[in-house]
Amino acid sequence: MNLGKRTGVTVSLLAMVSALTGCSSAPPLFSADGRPTTLIQCPAYGGWTLCQQNARATCQGASYDVLEQSTDNGQNGLLIACKAQ
Structure with a gap:
C-alpha cells in the first residue's frame, strides 16, 4: 500500500472514531429532585x-x-432513581 492510500485510510478511521465518540457521550439524566437515574x-x-x-x-x-416503565422490542425497561440509604 502506498503512502497516499495509507494516509487516506488513517484519516477515514480517525473520522469514524470521532463520530462514534460523539454519539456515545450523552449527558447523565437526573430525576426532578436531582438524583441520578x-x-x-x-x-x-x-x-x-x-x-x-x-x-x-x-x-x-x-x-x-x-x-418510567416500558416494554419495547422484547425488552422490559425500568428507569429508576435510587433512594438515599
Whole structure:
C-alpha cells in the first residue's frame, strides 16, 4: 500500500472514531429532585422480576423509585432513581 492510500485510510478511521465518540457521550439524566437515574433493561419474556432484582442490585439493596416503565422490542425497561440509604 502506498503512502497516499495509507494516509487516506488513517484519516477515514480517525473520522469514524470521532463520530462514534460523539454519539456515545450523552449527558447523565437526573430525576426532578436531582438524583441520578439508571435505565435497567431485561428480557420481556421473564416478566419484571429480573429488572427489579437488577434495580435492587444497582441501588446496593436500597429502595428505588420507578420513574418510567416500558416494554419495547422484547425488552422490559425500568428507569429508576435510587433512594438515599
